[in-house]
Every structure is written in C-alpha cells, then in structure tokens.
Amino acid sequence: MKNNSWYLWLNGKKIFNIRELRENFDTPVIAGYFLGGSLMKWLSDAGEYSLVKRLATVDINEDIGKQLEFAFGVSPDKKYDKEIKLLPENPPLPERKPVTVTxxxxxxxxxxxxxxxxxxxxxxxxxxxxxxxxxxxxxxxxxxxxxxxxxxxxxxxxxxxxxxxxxxxxxxxxxxxxxxxxxxxxxxxxxxxxxxxxxxxxxxxxxxxxxxxxxxxxxxxxxxxxxxxxxxxxxxxxxxxxxxxxxxxxxxxxxxxxxxxxxxxxxxxxxxxxxxxxxxxxxxxxxxxxxxxxxxxxxxxx
Amino acid sequence: MIAIHVNSTAPFFLRHPNEEYLTERFSLYCTVISALEWRKNNGAIFMVTDHIAAEYYRKNGIDEVWDSVLELIPEDCEGIDPEMFWAAGKLIALRDIPENAALVDEDLIIWKKLALSQTAVTCAHREYLSPDIYPDPDLFGVQGFPILERLDKRVLPCNTAFLYLPDDSFRQFYANQSIAFMKAASRNRCSDRLCRMVFAEQRLLAMLCALTDTEVDTLMDMNRLFISQNDYTHLWGAKQAMRDNEEQRKGFLERCRRRIRNDFPEYEHIIGAIDECTKN
Incomplete structure (x- = not known):
C-alpha cells in the first residue's frame, strides 16, 4: 500500500492511502473529489489502478455516492445515507419588493x-x-x-x-x-x-x-x-x-x-x-x- | 513566487458563437500591465488558458509578457455552463497547475512585492454577505452537492481576485468541491450570471476554510477598499463603466500606454500589438 504525497480531506482527517480512505469513507466529500476530477488522480498516484478502472464506469446521472460506496466496497454509513430532497427546478432567487417613492x-x-x-x-x-x-x-x-x-x-x-x-x-x-x-x-x-x-x-x-x-x-x-x-x-x-x-x-x-x-x-x-x-x-x-x-x-x- | 493568470474563451463564444476570438482593449492592457508588474516585483507568471486563447496571444505577439502560456483549460470547460460559471476556468486551472502558484485576476495589478503566509490561505479581501449577491445557497436547488449541509453559512466570503493556497492538498480540496458544485448546478441551467458563480468561487472557499480550520489572510481590509493606497489596482466594476463611457475608456487606455512606455520601454512594441488585435 502506497502513501500519496498529497492528502484527501475526509471526515475531518488528512487521508494519504487507500486503507485510511476506506476507514474514513466520507461519501459527500469523495463524491466531490470524483466530480471535481481529482479522485482518479489520487487513486493513480496511490497505485490503485483497478479502482480507477471501476470508477470509470460510474454513471453521473445516477446516485454517485452509492456507486462510489459500492466501488470502494464500503458499507454505507447511516450518517451519510440521506435521501436527497427533490427541490423545484430552477427555484427563483428571492426578489426584493420595490416600493413606490415619492x-x-x-x-x-x-x-x-x-x-x-x-x-x-x-x-x-x-x-x-x-x-x-x-x-x-x-x-x-x-x-x-x-x-x-x-x-x-x-x-x-x-x-x-x-x-x-x-x-x-x-x-x-x-x-x-x-x-x-x-x-x-x-x-x-x-x-x-x-x-x-x-x-x-x-x-x-x-x-x-x-x-x-x-x-x-x-x-x-x-x-x-x-x-x-x-x-x-x-x-x-x-x-x-x-x-x-x-x-x-x-x-x-x-x-x-x-x-x-x-x-x-x-x-x-x-x-x-x-x-x-x-x-x-x-x-x-x-x-x-x-x-x-x-x-x-x-x-x-x- | 509563481503566479498565474487564467483565461477561458468559453464565455466569449457563448455570447459570440460564430465570431473570431477577441478581447477588449482596456482589459488586455490591464492584463499586460498586471503580468509585467508581477514579473518585476514577485517572480514568474504564466497564462493558463485554452488552445484558442493561447493561439490568439501567440499570433499577436502578446504571449511574451508571460513566462509561458499553458494550455490546461479545455475549451468546453468540462461541460460546466459558461453562462452561469464564467470563471470556471480559474478552478480548473487551480486543480491542474503542476505546481503551486498564486492566482491573480487579469484585472488586478499588484504594484509591490508580496510577503505571503505559507500556512494561511491569502485572498484579496473579505466580502459582506449581501443577500442580493450571496443568497442562501439552499435556494439554488442544486442536487448532487451534499457537502453543503455541513458548511457554515455565516462565514464571510473571500474575494478571489487574488488567491494563494499554500497547501497543495487544500488547493485540490477547494478546486474539486467547487468544480463538483458547478457541474451539479450546470444540470439545471438558468440565467443567473452572478450568485452561483460567486458562491462556487468565493463563498465556498471561505466555508471550506472554516470547515478545515484553515486560516485566511487578506491583502486588504474590506472596510477600507476605497481609501487611497499605492499597492493594488482592481478594475472590477470599472470594466462595465468603461464599456458605458467612451471618454473614461480612452483616458484609461492612454494611461496604460504611458505606463508601459515609462516602466517597461522594452515592451513598447506590445502597445501596437494590443491596439491591433483588440476591440475598442
């Protein structure tokens, strides 16, 4: 197992290798690294090429968090296992109410x-x-x-x-x-x-x-x-x-x-x-x- | 200290889909002076951009004001909506630069040598949480960005006209989370050209610093930006003012030309190059 020169920030900790990642699996943050593009690089730097291949099949139109949990073989932590609330599309930003000025x-x-x-x-x-x-x-x-x-x-x-x-x-x-x-x-x-x-x-x-x-x-x-x-x-x-x-x-x-x-x-x-x-x-x-x-x-x- | 300018042509081509790439004259003059002043006072500076802008600079002989032009930004900005997120290139650049560097906006000129913390994040200045500019981010309705629940909405945003992140790993953390937000938000496009961008770039930075107990330094006090000082120039809203007022624009251009002639006579030929390749 190889230590990376740069860390991922997960669960309030600095994570340098794959074991630490699994032990501190932080679904929202890892999803951010995945969507942001650097998770693959971190895994490559850590020598985890099979994981890189597995993550290449993740469908971004499905629940990315659950797919990542499955790919890394971790059980979903109930703390992060929250249902995504559906909000209206393109909700308008609050508008300031104009007043008539005399x-x-x-x-x-x-x-x-x-x-x-x-x-x-x-x-x-x-x-x-x-x-x-x-x-x-x-x-x-x-x-x-x-x-x-x-x-x-x-x-x-x-x-x-x-x-x-x-x-x-x-x-x-x-x-x-x-x-x-x-x-x-x-x-x-x-x-x-x-x-x-x-x-x-x-x-x-x-x-x-x-x-x-x-x-x-x-x-x-x-x-x-x-x-x-x-x-x-x-x-x-x-x-x-x-x-x-x-x-x-x-x-x-x-x-x-x-x-x-x-x-x-x-x-x-x-x-x-x-x-x-x-x-x-x-x-x-x-x-x-x-x-x-x-x-x-x-x-x-x- | 190394710095980067960043330019993405994606916003330009969204507004001008069938045109040749062009920058505004006052904008390029400011960029050139910014680069030359940085090289004079602080060290090397690189332009991180996409292929179209890189060719534009090289073809017109502007590229020599930087130490090099790096083509790191994809022309489609990885699918991020360039209308909502016109500065997405900055976050892609921060993620992909091969070594740590300060990010200097093209409309920011630093007239002195900086001494920056090697532990704290340094930004230009803090900003107030004006609700017109920084509404509750929950109202964006972005799905697929669950870390938002953990972030402290009270922290004051960081103006990133200047940004130095000494910790490479924190730089990756910020850039990745910001890009993740922009990609998630881009799935529901809207005409907001402000609030989501400044959240992704400026407010999120401050929130992530708070989340990780990362200290933040500033170049300037946000309560004293209008008081006369000799160290920083930021065009900011003056760009729109110059678009609206030809007299002010002409005056500004003349001052830029004089500044280049006086301070950088070896680059006087750049003046002609800029005037040739830009729109007034």
Whole structure:
C-alpha cells in the first residue's frame, strides 16, 4: 500500500492511502473529489489502478455516492445515507419588493427602493427647483435630520469644518477625529454649489446632482448606477446606500459605498469600524483623482 | 513566487458563437500591465488558458509578457455552463497547475512585492454577505452537492481576485468541491450570471476554510477598499463603466500606454500589438 504525497480531506482527517480512505469513507466529500476530477488522480498516484478502472464506469446521472460506496466496497454509513430532497427546478432567487417613492417618502426612512434613474429623479425632483430640493432635504428628510441632530448634539464636533474643507482650508476635526455635518452646513454647501472637492467632483447644485445620477456630469459619471442592469438601489439616505453588491457579470461584491458613508453622514460606522477624518479625506482624494475608483480601486495608480 | 493568470474563451463564444476570438482593449492592457508588474516585483507568471486563447496571444505577439502560456483549460470547460460559471476556468486551472502558484485576476495589478503566509490561505479581501449577491445557497436547488449541509453559512466570503493556497492538498480540496458544485448546478441551467458563480468561487472557499480550520489572510481590509493606497489596482466594476463611457475608456487606455512606455520601454512594441488585435 502506497502513501500519496498529497492528502484527501475526509471526515475531518488528512487521508494519504487507500486503507485510511476506506476507514474514513466520507461519501459527500469523495463524491466531490470524483466530480471535481481529482479522485482518479489520487487513486493513480496511490497505485490503485483497478479502482480507477471501476470508477470509470460510474454513471453521473445516477446516485454517485452509492456507486462510489459500492466501488470502494464500503458499507454505507447511516450518517451519510440521506435521501436527497427533490427541490423545484430552477427555484427563483428571492426578489426584493420595490416600493413606490415619492418626495415625502425620500426622507421617511424607506429602507430601500429600486427603480430606474428616471423613476428616482421623477420621485425626488418633481418640481425641479432648488427650493423644492432643499425643502425635500429639510422637511422630508427625517432620517438625515435625525442623524445630523444626534451628531450636532454631541459635543466636540466642529460642524463648519466641512465647509472649510471644501473651500480649501485646513480640515478641522473634533478631538475624536471624526467629522460630521449639520443639516444647515450641508444645505449651504448645496445651495452654493460646493460639495466635496469642488472642481473635481463637480458642483452639486440641483441640476448637477441630477446629472451626477444620470452620468451626465463628466467627472464622476453615475455614481449610483450599478451592476444589475438599470436598477439603482438606495438605502436610507438615497445618495448611495444599501448594497451596491457585485458588479454584475464581473463578479465579486463589496460593501456599498453608501454603507461606507452611512445614511449620508460623514461618520462611518459598520460594526466596530470607524474611519478617521484623515482616511475620509484620502478617500475623497482617491475618488477625485480617478472617477473609475468608484467602481474598483487603485485605478488611479495606472 | 509563481503566479498565474487564467483565461477561458468559453464565455466569449457563448455570447459570440460564430465570431473570431477577441478581447477588449482596456482589459488586455490591464492584463499586460498586471503580468509585467508581477514579473518585476514577485517572480514568474504564466497564462493558463485554452488552445484558442493561447493561439490568439501567440499570433499577436502578446504571449511574451508571460513566462509561458499553458494550455490546461479545455475549451468546453468540462461541460460546466459558461453562462452561469464564467470563471470556471480559474478552478480548473487551480486543480491542474503542476505546481503551486498564486492566482491573480487579469484585472488586478499588484504594484509591490508580496510577503505571503505559507500556512494561511491569502485572498484579496473579505466580502459582506449581501443577500442580493450571496443568497442562501439552499435556494439554488442544486442536487448532487451534499457537502453543503455541513458548511457554515455565516462565514464571510473571500474575494478571489487574488488567491494563494499554500497547501497543495487544500488547493485540490477547494478546486474539486467547487468544480463538483458547478457541474451539479450546470444540470439545471438558468440565467443567473452572478450568485452561483460567486458562491462556487468565493463563498465556498471561505466555508471550506472554516470547515478545515484553515486560516485566511487578506491583502486588504474590506472596510477600507476605497481609501487611497499605492499597492493594488482592481478594475472590477470599472470594466462595465468603461464599456458605458467612451471618454473614461480612452483616458484609461492612454494611461496604460504611458505606463508601459515609462516602466517597461522594452515592451513598447506590445502597445501596437494590443491596439491591433483588440476591440475598442
């Protein structure tokens, strides 16, 4: 009996030879090695050529596990001798239920909505004036107000620091190192057209905010436009939130940028993680230096 | 340290059944820079692919950016559905490479020398269990993958844009179980182009690491991916953004050309080769 140079992982053990395999026969895992293609190689490396020949007759349209148990001459362990439950073919993945969004529901703590860019814009910017947009923020935007109020009531936050930051002056942060905004300072920024790094992001007046969403704004494109076709998923704030999820066919997923700046505030909390003002600053630099960094990372390094 | 890029043409021919194989220009530029940077900082890198792509690279003179091009992927990906499992080639490559190597996605560039654990599995970063992306795997309704019952659904998936599995036997275990899942799932084809693939590649890896008490390291903190850093570039969703935005695509291409001219002047001729053999 020959020991292999590489092991199979069966029953929580590393298996190097045929005796150990029979003693630790683990039907689901061995079936995985068989379907995966390496069981034959392992058996060949172990010098078990008669078994290789026997396994070549396994019918993958029948119960592979039982055929393997028979081929190896082991009694089926009742622990793994389970009836396969028949499930419906191609069961649909759960769909998130869309909600109707109006200007008032925008601030009403809607957990998310799904829709196209135009449905979102129509919902929020129905009257398309600066005042309606700011009104929407100030009167309907309960969630944001709550968060900002909570932050404003906490001592130690320099709430005008963001304006200073935008105008190019030194960033002023609280002793805790965290940065926050008031509703008034944020709206002042919107009214004046300054938001983030002016000139790099584009100014966020009402029209530029719409453009920002629809991808007309040149420097950033559609930040909210993501993955699964034309749907835009927003969390509570509505700028970016909820789960951006994976980039469609490109695979992968990552925590949403909106979660990163949760609920519109510039205080990031997710579990026990916070980012400092310096990291926040570096993030804005990162995004402004290469808008493609909104969809990947480090693209500015090329 | 040895690395591999992996490319399977099966997904391309599913979408373009009667066409000649072509890659996208921005994609190939990123792949070339990824290969050249790896060779500069870390060691040898090989392209593991199928015969069609291998001929494409050789015919157009692109193959010299890798140490060699290895034809290990069958063109039909062993019957795995290329729509549902467009990255199946990566798992076949991991199973069949003759010696251990790091797997680097073609759209990932590593700008520094890596020092990797020789005991822990190293991936790019963890991911959140977003239900849109990672639904309960029982809902896939895959028959013939009974090990699923033993797996811990709470573990965070591993983004495999970078993957290094120092234990050859664990590499075989992961690759085999993943291929088994993809083959079993391929018997019930559907239009899902995301959830099943990321389960097979990324979530299953994390689950199997937990099952075997294998430690997982990451190159990056998943909570800090958007913070400026100098070590890694991953196009990820920017590929679709560039397909949608010609201006951004052109800007990116120009930067790639400048980068090759500046950092790898001996490969400047590759620029013309790439522009000739790719679609804009």
């Amino acid at each position: 200007a008032s529901s925008f601030g009403a703590g809607t957990s998310y909505f799904s829709g196209t860019e135009s449905s979102f814009l129509n919902a929020v910017f129905s009257s398309e004036t600066e005042s309606s947009f700011i009104s929407s923020l100030s009167s309907s935007y309960g969630i944001y107000k709550e968060i900002v109020s909570e932050l404003a009531s906490t001592s130690g936050y320099n709430l005008s620091s963001y304006s200073s930051f935008v105008s190019g002056q030194a960033l002023s942060v609280a002793s805790s190192g965290m940065l926050a905004l008031t509703g008034s300072s944020f709206m002042n920024l919107l009214v004046s057209g300054g938001f983030g790094l002016t000139g790099s992001f584009g100014s966020f007046t009402l029209s530029s905010y719409k453009g920002f969403l629809t991808g007309i704004s040149g420097s950033f494109g559609s930040f909210g436009k993501i993955l699964l076709g034309s749907g835009i998923y927003f969390g509570k704030y509505g700028m970016i939130g909820g789960s951006i999820g994976s980039f469609g066919s490109l695979g992968g997923s990552f925590a949403s940028f909106g979660e990163f700046f949760e609920n519109g505030s510039f205080v990031y909390k997710a579990g026990n993680t916070t980012i400092t003002a310096e990291e926040y600053h570096r993030t804005l630099i990162n995004l402004s230096s290469c808008p493609l960094n909104a969809y990947g990372y480090g693209i500015n390094l090329i």
